[in-house]
Amino acid sequence: MNKKANPLHHMLNPDSVAFVGANNQPTTMGTVQMLQTLNFGYKGRIYPVHPKEKSVLGIKAYPSIRDIPDHVDLAVITVPARTVPNIFKDCGSKGVHYAVVTSGGFREVGEQGRELEMQILELARRYQIRFIGPNCLGILNPHHRINLTMFSYKQPPGTMGLASQSGTYVTQVIKYLEKRGVGYSRALSIGNKADIDLVDCLEYLGEDDETRAIALYIEGLKRPRMFLETAMKVSKVKPLVALYVGGTEAGARSSASHTGAICAPAKLYSDMFRQAGIIEARSVEDLYQWTWALANQPVPRSNRIAILTHSGGPATSIADACNKNGLHVPRFSPRTLDAIKPLVPPTASIDNPVDLTFSTEPSLMAQILPPIILEDPNIDALIIHGLMVTSWMSDIKEAAGDLIENIPIEKISKMVEGPIRELSRLPHKYNKPLICSSFLDSDMEVITRKLHQFRIPAYDGPEKAVTAMSAMVRYREILG
Amino acid sequence: MNKKANPLHHMLNPDSVAFVGANNQPTTMGTVQMLQTLNFGYKGRIYPVHPKEKSVLGIKAYPSIRDIPDHVDLAVITVPARTVPNIFKDCGSKGVHYAVVTSGGFREVGEQGRELEMQILELARRYQIRFIGPNCLGILNPHHRINLTMFSYKQPPGTMGLASQSGTYVTQVIKYLEKRGVGYSRALSIGNKADIDLVDCLEYLGEDDETRAIALYIEGLKRPRMFLETAMKVSKVKPLVALYVGGTEAGARSSASHTGAICAPAKLYSDMFRQAGIIEARSVEDLYQWTWALANQPVPRSNRIAILTHSGGPATSIADACNKNGLHVPRFSPRTLDAIKPLVPPTASIDNPVDLTFSTEPSLMAQILPPIILEDPNIDALIIHGLMVTSWMSDIKEAAGDLIENIPIEKISKMVEGPIRELSRLPHKYNKPLICSSFLDSDMEVITRKLHQFRIPAYDGPEKAVTAMSAMVRYREILG
Numbered sequence: 004m005n006k007k008a009n010p011l012h013h014m015l016n017p018d019s020v021a022f023v024g025a026n027n028q029p030t031t032m033g034t035v036q037m038l039q040t041l042n043f044g045y046k047g048r049i050y051p052v053h054p055k056e057k058s059v060l061g062i063k064a065y066p067s068i069r070d071i072p073d074h075v076d077l078a079v080i081t082v083p084a085r086t087v088p089n090i091f092k093d094c095g096s097k098g099v100h101y102a103v104v105t106s107g108g109f110r111e112v113g114e115q116g117r118e119l120e121m122q123i124l125e126l127a128r129r130y131q132i133r134f135i136g137p138n139c140l141g142i143l144n145p146h147h148r149i150n151l152t153m154f155s156y157k158q159p160p161g162t163m164g165l166a167s168q169s170g171t172y173v174t175q176v177i178k179y180l181e182k183r184g185v186g187y188s189r190a191l192s193i194g195n196k197a198d199i200d201l202v203d204c205l206e207y208l209g210e211d212d213e214t215r216a217i218a219l220y221i222e223g224l225k226r227p228r229m230f231l232e233t234a235m236k237v238s239k240v241k242p243l244v245a246l247y248v249g250g251t252e253a254g255a256r257s258s259a260s261h262t263g264a265i266c267a268p269a270k271l272y273s274d275m276f277r278q279a280g281i282i283e284a285r286s287v288e289d290l291y292q293w294t295w296a297l298a299n300q301p302v303p304r305s306n307r308i309a310i311l312t313h314s315g316g317p318a319t320s321i322a323d324a325c326n327k328n329g330l331h332v333p334r335f336s337p338r339t340l341d342a343i344k345p346l347v348p349p350t351a352s353i354d355n356p357v358d359l360t361f362s363t364e365p366s367l368m369a370q371i372l373p374p375i376i377l378e379d380p381n382i383d384a385l386i387i388h389g390l391m392v393t394s395w396m397s398d399i400k401e402a403a404g405d406l407i408e409n410i411p412i413e414k415i416s417k418m419v420e421g422p423i424r425e426l427s428r429l430p431h432k433y434n435k436p437l438i439c440s441s442f443l444d445s446d447m448e449v450i451t452r453k454l455h456q457f458r459i460p461a462y463d464g465p466e467k468a469v470t471a472m473s474a475m476v477r478y479r480e481i482l483g
Numbered sequence: 484m485n486k487k488a489n490p491l492h493h494m495l496n497p498d499s500v501a502f503v504g505a506n507n508q509p510t511t512m513g514t515v516q517m518l519q520t521l522n523f524g525y526k527g528r529i530y531p532v533h534p535k536e537k538s539v540l541g542i543k544a545y546p547s548i549r550d551i552p553d554h555v556d557l558a559v560i561t562v563p564a565r566t567v568p569n570i571f572k573d574c575g576s577k578g579v580h581y582a583v584v585t586s587g588g589f590r591e592v593g594e595q596g597r598e599l600e601m602q603i604l605e606l607a608r609r610y611q612i613r614f615i616g617p618n619c620l621g622i623l624n625p626h627h628r629i630n631l632t633m634f635s636y637k638q639p640p641g642t643m644g645l646a647s648q649s650g651t652y653v654t655q656v657i658k659y660l661e662k663r664g665v666g667y668s669r670a671l672s673i674g675n676k677a678d679i680d681l682v683d684c685l686e687y688l689g690e691d692d693e694t695r696a697i698a699l700y701i702e703g704l705k706r707p708r709m710f711l712e713t714a715m716k717v718s719k720v721k722p723l724v725a726l727y728v729g730g731t732e733a734g735a736r737s738s739a740s741h742t743g744a745i746c747a748p749a750k751l752y753s754d755m756f757r758q759a760g761i762i763e764a765r766s767v768e769d770l771y772q773w774t775w776a777l778a779n780q781p782v783p784r785s786n787r788i789a790i791l792t793h794s795g796g797p798a799t800s801i802a803d804a805c806n807k808n809g810l811h812v813p814r815f816s817p818r819t820l821d822a823i824k825p826l827v828p829p830t831a832s833i834d835n836p837v838d839l840t841f842s843t844e845p846s847l848m849a850q851i852l853p854p855i856i857l858e859d860p861n862i863d864a865l866i867i868h869g870l871m872v873t874s875w876m877s878d879i880k881e882a883a884g885d886l887i888e889n890i891p892i893e894k895i896s897k898m899v900e901g902p903i904r905e906l907s908r909l910p911h912k913y914n915k916p917l918i919c920s921s922f923l924d925s926d927m928e929v930i931t932r933k934l935h936q937f938r939i940p941a942y943d944g945p946e947k948a949v950t951a952m953s954a955m956v957r958y959r960e961i962l963g
Contacts, residue, residue, distance in 0.1 A: 107830050107840065111795075169796020175869070179922035179943070222799055246800070253812035254803025257795070260832035269807075286946040287800060315591075315737070316649020319702055320726070320767060323734025327749075332733035350587055352740035360587065389655070442659035463659070466766040 010133035010199060011207040014101045015144040015189055017076035019048040020151075021068050021099070023090050024081030024106075025059050026051075032105060033081030034060070035153045036141055043150040050075065068093040077101045079141075079151055084108030087137065088122050095130030102127075103151055104136030110195045111138055111260060124197050139194025140170025143187055146213055152192070154178070161186020162298040162458075163291070164214030166204035168193055168222045172287060184455020185295045188213040202229045209237035216298035218290050219245040219281075222258040223266045231279050238280030242297035242478045246284040247272040280481040282474050292462060293474035299458040300436035303383040306330045306476045309376045310356035311368060312388040317440070317465045318356035321386055324469040330476060332356070339379040346371060365391040369422040377433040384436045384475070386468045390426075390461075391419055391450050416449045423450070427457035436475055440468040490613035490679065491687040494581045495624040495669055497556035499528040500631075501548050501579070503570050504561030504586075505539050512585060513561030514540070515633045516621060523630040530555065548573045557581045559621075559631055564588030567617065568602050575610030582607075583631055584616030590675045591618055591740060604677050619674025620650025623667055626693055632672070634658070641666020642778040642938075643771070644694035646684035648673055648702045652767060664935025665775045668693040682709045689717035696778035698770050699725040699761075702738040703746045711759050718760030722777035722958045726764040727752040760961040762954050772942060773954040779938040780916035783863040786810045786956045788949075789856045790836035791848060792868040797920070797945045798836035801866055804949040810956060812836070819859040826851060845871040849902040857913040864916045864955070866948045870906075870941075871899055871930050896929045903930070907937035916955055920948040 020040065024033030037051060037060060050071045051059035058064050065071050068078060068090065078099050080090050084106050094102060109120040120137065127134055135142060141151035145160035152174040158181050167173050170192040180186070189211060191204050201224060208217045217237070224230050234243055249258045250269025258266055276283045282297075284290040308330045312318045322332045334354050335343070343353045346367065350360040357376070359367060369391050376385055430437040439454055439461040454461040462468050500520065504513030517531060517540060530551045531539030538544050545551050548558060548570065558579050560570050564586050574582060589600040600617065607614055615622060621631035625640035632654040638661050647653045650672040660666070669691060671684050681704060688697045697717070704710050714723055729738045730749025738746055756763045762777075764770040788810045792798045802812045814834050815823070823833045826847065830840040837856070839847060849871050856865055910917040919934055919941040934941040942948050 112830065167796070169794065169799070171794035171796040171869075175794065176922045220796065248800045248803035251803050251806030253806045254799055257790075257799040257802040257812075257832070257836050257838070260795075260834075260838065286804075286944060288944045288946070310737075314649065314651035314655065315740075316647070316651040316700065319649070319734055319737040320728045322737040323728035323731050324766070326731030326733045332737075350592065352737070354740075356737050358737070358740065389651075442656045464766060464768045466768070 009203065009207040009210065010101060011135075011191070011203060014077055014103065014133075014135060015142060015149065016147050017047060017101070017149065019050065019073060019076050020045075020149070021050040021052050021071060021075045021078045022059075022081075023052040023068060023078055026053055027056060027059055032153060033079070036079055036081060036105070036151050039150045039152060039155055042155060044148045046148060047076075048073065068099060069097050071097065075099045077103065079103045079105070081105045084116065084119055084137070087119070088126055091123050091126040091130065091132060094132055095126065100132055102132055102134035103139065103142060104134050104194070105139055105141055106136070107138040109137045109197070120195060120197050127198055133198055135191065135199040136194040137197060140174045140192040142192065143173070143190040145187060152177075156187070157181060158186045160188060160213065162188050162213065162215035163218060163294050164189045164208035164211060164216070165218045165220075165294075166191040166193060166201055166208065167220035168196070168201075169220055170194065172220045176291075180291060183291070184452070184461065185291050188215070196225060200225045202226050202233050205230065205233045205237055205243075209233070209240060214241070216242040216244070216294045218294040219243065220287070220290065221245055221247045221272075222249045227267075227275065231275055234279035234281055238481055242294070243279070243281045244284050244290055244294045244297065244474065245276055245281045246287060246290045247276075282477050282481070288467075289470065289474075292460065292467060293471050296436070296438060296460040296471040296475060297478055299460065300430055300438070300475065301434045302479050302482065303436050303472075303475055304434070305383045305479065307333045307381055307383045308472060309335070309379070309382045309385045310388070311372055311376060311385060312356060313359040313368065314389060315352075315358050315360070317388040318352070318358040321388060321465045321469055322356055324466045325472075328469055328473040330469065330473055333381045335376070336379050336381050339375060342375045343372065366422065369419075369426050373426060373429055373437070377429055377435050382435065384438075384472055386472060387437065387439045388465050388468070389441045390439050390454070391422070412449055416453065419450055419453050423453045423457055423459070427459050430459075436472070438462070438468045438472055440465045489683065489687045489690065490581060491615075491671070491683060494557055494583065494613075494615060495622060495629065496627050497527060497581070497629065499530065499553060499556050500525075500629070501530040501532050501551060501555045501558045502539070502561075503532040503548060503558055505531045506533055507536060507539055512633060513559070516559055516561060516585065516631050519630045519632060519635055522635060524628045526628060527556075528553065548579065549577050551577065555579045557583065559583045559585070561585045564596065564599055564617070567599070568606055571603050571606040571610065571612060574612055575606065580612055582612055582614035583619065583622055584614050584674070585619055585621055586616070587618040589617045589677070600675060600677050607678055613678055615671065615679040616674040617677060620654045620672040622672065623653070623670040625667055632657075636667070637661060638666045640668060640693065642668050642693065642695035643698055643774050644668045644688035644691060644696070645670045645698045645700075645774075646673060646681055646688065647671065647700035648676070648681075649700055650674065652700045656771075660771060663771070664932070664941065665771050668695070676705060680705045682706050682713050685710065685713045685717055685723075689713070689720060694721070696722040696724070696774045698774040699723065700767070700770065701725055701727045701752075702729045707747075707755065711755055714759035714761055718961055722774070723759070723761045724764050724770055724774045724777065724954065725756055725761045726767060726770045727756070762957050762961070768947075769950065769954075772940065772947060773951050776916070776918060776940040776951040776955060777958060779940065780910055780918070780955065781914045782959050782962065783916050783952075783955055784914070785863045785959065787813045787861060787863045788952060789815070789859070789862045789865045790868070791852055791856060791865060792836060793839040793848065794869060795832075795838050795840070797868040798832070798838040801868060801945045801949055802836055804946045805952075808949055808953040810949065810953055813861045815856070816859050816861050819855060822855045823852065846902065849899075849906050853906060853909055853917070857909055857915050862915065864918075864952055866952060867917065867919045868945050868948070869921045870919050870934070871902070892929055896933065899930055899933050903933045903937055903939070907939050910939075916952070918942070918948045918952055920945045
């Protein structure tokens with residue numbers, strides 16, 4: 004199939020964009036969208052449309068989209084709902100075939116809005132316009148340096164494709180995700196999905212080469228049968244994770260006033276997800292974190308997990324959480340035990356979990372033991388808690404004063420880069436995933452950032468590493 | 484009952500402490516423990532004990548605990564396991580009746596260690612010494628400025644009492660908890676619990692006035708019947724939250740080599756917790772966060788939750804998560820609806836959840852709506868997502884340059900202090916708990932820190948607010 008056939012391809016890779024609704028007041032939504040795109044280093048042409056202003060944010064403005072002298076690939080529409088039909092007519096006259104409609108005040112506000120939504124849908128069909136929204140919060144493609152949301156995106160392009168019925172879960176989480184090392188390949192806030200819906204998104208993200216795994220936030224589906232058929236195909240190619248929130252009385256009621264969604268019971272969706280090969284998340288955090296793990300680590304062969312840490316508490320709670328989540332924590336092969344034993348302190352436990360107890364040698368955990376463990380034929384995946392913890396060193400520095408040497412954060416960051424780069428290659432070499440966890444404190448943030456940089460998922464709780472690993476094992480079952 | 488009867492009272496409030504195992508090398512465990520206590524501003528007397536050194540960290544040292552000229556309330560013992568029996572004999576001669584034994588190498592390492600543990604227990608009985616450990620990571624009482632762990636504690640004293648079989652979950656999480664605004668009243672790493680066990684901790688924390696709720700990390704119990712009886716009493720007075728990790732094959736195996744615990748199936752513990760009035764946590768994060776909410780917010784009358792936010796996604800996922808966790812999201816009374824309607828934008832949904840949609844008026848969410856909602860007789864508790872979000876303002880500042888005014892973080896911090904102080908009084912005024920959530924980014928951290936300061940729990944995920952609220956409702960059921 005020709006990838007360019009999908010309208011989302013054109014929306015996410017435009018050569019020219021008209022911003023209908025931007026002005027010179029930088030706190031209005033349409034203006035912020037244009038500012039973010041400018042600030043992101045977008046290379047295409049930008050045409051503000053404003054009835055009165057001669058220029059908007061220093062760029063020549065046009066009274067109507069029809070007055071723009073060049074071809075316009077995409078219109079971004081952020082004006083009062085009642086004026087959207089006229090903008091659609093202008094787009095039609097001008098031959099603009101793609102639009103992002105962030106304006107609210109449609110289906111989600113009741114009968115009158117519903118009529119307005121039908122009206123723009125009809126105009127879109129008449130003028131062959133494909134559009135996302137209305138009532139969405141924009142779309143984002145870091146590879147094309149285009150960001151039509153209200154929030155800046157500062158990370159390198161990532162590998163997680165996101166389609167969401169909530170704009171907040173695309174836009175207001177950008178910094179939250181940045182801190183957690185989770186990057187977008189593409190992100191789509193679909194709003195009321197009057198035209199482009201989750202099926203289109205799924206098709207597009209399924210075909211998109213930059214997207215390695217797909218996250219879906221769902222309040223309700225317009226075409227459940229097509230969704231199921233599409234998901235069944237896509238899930239064989241790349242992992243799908245979904246959170247459905249419309250399946251309870253309160254969820255359905257809230258959803259109706261949010262995006263006008265019509266909801267079905269949670270059980271129906273769970274069954275459908277299972278049939279479709281979709282991994283079901285239970286929270287927004289899971290949705291992002293599981294998808295991120297699946298987007299960056301190899302799929303495990305089966306469910307036999309090794310645990311490596313320096314603390315008995317995390318060792319035990321990870322082991323326990325593994326069993327509670329359907330994962331095995333097998334004993335190592337004799338060969339592995341023989342290899343580990345001479346390397347670790349006498350107080351260490353080694354027969355999975357490996358608990359190094361008090362050890363000040365960071366290379367043991369980051370470089371020496373992981374390849375030995377991943378070599379073991381009884382082991383399919385590895386969880387490390389508290390990798391290279393140097394935090395207590397800098398913590399006691401304050402108490403100890405001149406008694407110990409101070410190691411600045413920059414130096415630590417440099418010191419850990421080599422070992423973590425090396426570690427990051429192992430999962431791909433052995434085809435066995437690696438997930439880390441730790442209680443992030445000041446120093447650990449350096450290490451966590453490095454882990455993120457090298458695409459090793461690193462979570463702020465031991466059980467989170469386990470549930471993400473469990474999602475990965477689930478994907479193995481889906482692949483069969 | 485006389486509170487001072489509990490040995491933990493003496494251990495946590497000593498007037499004089501001997502550090503057996505501290506030296507002048509600031510990276511050894513015993514030395515760090517002494518450093519942390521010095522650095523914490525401990526007001527009592529400190530006596531390092533060292534066979535050779537004349538002074539340790541600038542304080543006069545003694546070759547044996549017997550040589551200390553004054554009375555010693557507590558001995559902190561961090562020496563090789565085989566030498567601990569002699570230290571106990573010295574304590575006996577000197578009349579030291581309380582000890583914290585951080586030395587490892589006992590029950591957790593096998594038969595020989597088990598014998599050594601029996602030996603120190605016997606000596607303790609002979610010399611009337613009560614001790615915590617061995618193989619623990621210390622205890623902490625911020626009210627008495629004593630910190631016998633390896634990590635510094637920089638927060639004000641808190642209201643959560645913690646007893647844990649894992650030292651990591653007491654010590655390595657201190658910064659993690661600090662960032663999340665969770666403070667200790669007392670924290671106890673109990674290690675192998677040869678003498679002082681979880682029953683003693685529960686009795687002590689139950690009686691302790693500074694402790695408003697109790698968190699327990701359990702790998703196995705020594706006296707399950709006494710534990711049950713004690714918990715039944717304590718849970719009527721203050722909330723108990725427990726995480727049990729010894730109930731699976733892998734959890735039990737790991738636990739045996741960690742603290743030598745003997746474990747029982749998870750189901751048995753769950754039943755016992757239910758009977759005891761203990762709220763069962765499913766992760767370490769839950770353990771801390773639920774306890775913190777319970778320690779700082781009033782207990783709800785029942786399970787009818789109001790939701791206030793500016794985003795449809797969080798509104799819907801909180802509503803859905805409420806229903807999934809046994810909480811109701813009822814419609815407001817007509818009077819409440821009449822009061823809200825004129826105050827909010829026309830795009831807002833108001834009949835619970837209240838979704839303000841795009842609103843730049845922070846006082847609406849922080850000051851104006853909460854008392855109206857909490858006044859409603861249909862409502863027992865409130866969850867607010869995204870309180871006073873100003874983050875997009877500072878985010879677009881970067882993109883907008885001189886077009887908008889820059890508001891420095893310090894100014895924001897000052898601006899929000901008054902409203903958040905006011906907000907923090909409402910739960911106690913109406914006797915209805917308040918929990919917040921948001922996707923923390925740079926600005927929100929200011930707001931989150933203020934919320935923490937005024938003891939309003941604030942989490943980095945909407946579903947976390949719901950599960951914490953559900954734990955609070957569970958405590959209402961326990962109280963009956």
